[in-house]
Amino acid sequence: MARLPLYYRALLEVSDAEVGTVSSERLAELAGVNAAKVRKDLSYLGSYGTRGVGYEVEYLLHEISRELGLTEDWPVVIVGVGNLGAALANYRGFGARGFRVTALVDSDPDKIGRHIGSLVVEDLETLASVVETRAIAIGIVATPAQAAQEVADRLVHAGVRSILNFAPTVITVPNHVSLRKVDLATELQILSFYQRRLTAMPNGGGPAGAPTARTERTEEHS
Amino acid sequence: MARLPLYYRALLEVSDAEVGTVSSERLAELAGVNAAKVRKDLSYLGSYGTRGVGYEVEYLLHEISRELGLTEDWPVVIVGVGNLGAALANYRGFGARGFRVTALVDSDPDKIGRHIGSLVVEDLETLASVVETRAIAIGIVATPAQAAQEVADRLVHAGVRSILNFAPTVITVPNHVSLRKVDLATELQILSFYQRRLTAMPNGGGPAGAPTARTERTEEHS
């Protein structure tokens, strides 16, 4: 499931402070989801957790990180070293656990050879050998939209099975390849959509609910 | 719907090349979704499009951009000018349509006063007045996880109604505020999850489907 990483992070939080066990209730709160959902999800990867007590934090943490493949490490290549690509290369956020950015490639001769952090930007033409020699598992596409599909094709051809696409376009891959996308412009447009709703109808927006209730909503937008 | 931006982009593509009209079929292809879904979605914002012909590109484009609020412009503030914040500030991707990054704020004295593009980083403490004087509508949270909730609270308090969260943590807002998140680490972990699946069971992964069929999958992962 796509919620495992959420639980993982929630577990990390509790493992700092408290010790021993967490209830599904508490986990749900931390992860911003329903408690029943937490239990369903967790039971789906085996019956860890004892009734009347909760889940043993350390053990569950271990199980989830194994399930997520966080115990192995996955070399990453970033294709396209513009603003975004460069920022991603420096981003500690995922240098942190298991994901090492191992190579940067670009097709722009001006950028090839440039140093970014401890890496050197390499030629897109050498992608295949880069992927092979460094056992790259994950490719990040951070190119302009026009180049994205071709880059994806090359990644797939080179043997990459997981692609994260930041380019603002739909790309297509064979179905043995995993594809996820992060689309910044789209996110803003969605916000804009709701914003417009709000300002269009000055007051009568919410359906008489408690106006200051705190809800964790990220996907649905009620 | 959250698919409107997709259609919008697809329409932009066709508006370059061809002229006149598009069928839902073609739009679906461009946007990577089912044709029936396109029709449902579009019919949901009124009956544009004539039977037997399709949708008039320019008109539909106009309608969608109005619906998405892309005709107005939404000043954006970025809170937290680390790697990611700085990259976002420079990113042309959403400077492009309607979204102007109008202010940058940070709490780090070393960063305050620094120039990024044409903007100067301002003090987080002045957030309220920045939001008010510049009529900021959207806040982007690009701080470390620990600071994210407080920053969000401040944004809400200052009157921001739409927040895009890049910090790797769950944040909570009153329910009259729209919240979306972009979680890079989570995306990678999800890829890692499927990657592990693949390598764990060397061959028998896919259920006998055509192994090289091209599918656009981003959310479901079969």
Added chain:
DNA sequence: CCGACTTTGAGAATCCGGTCACAAGGTCCT
């Protein structure tokens, strides 16, 4: 050792979005 209390795990009910299928409406050629 027993009873009160807590919390999981899973079966049942419900909700929601996606897909299918087809009638209604409209174009274009003859």
Added chain:
DNA sequence: AGGACCTTGTGACCGGATTCTCAAAGTCGG
């Protein structure tokens, strides 16, 4: 003008995900 053909709009259906609910399992204090 008429018929063949095309594409939309929509009602019906389907399946998966979410939520509700409750019995089973386990702890803890006395």
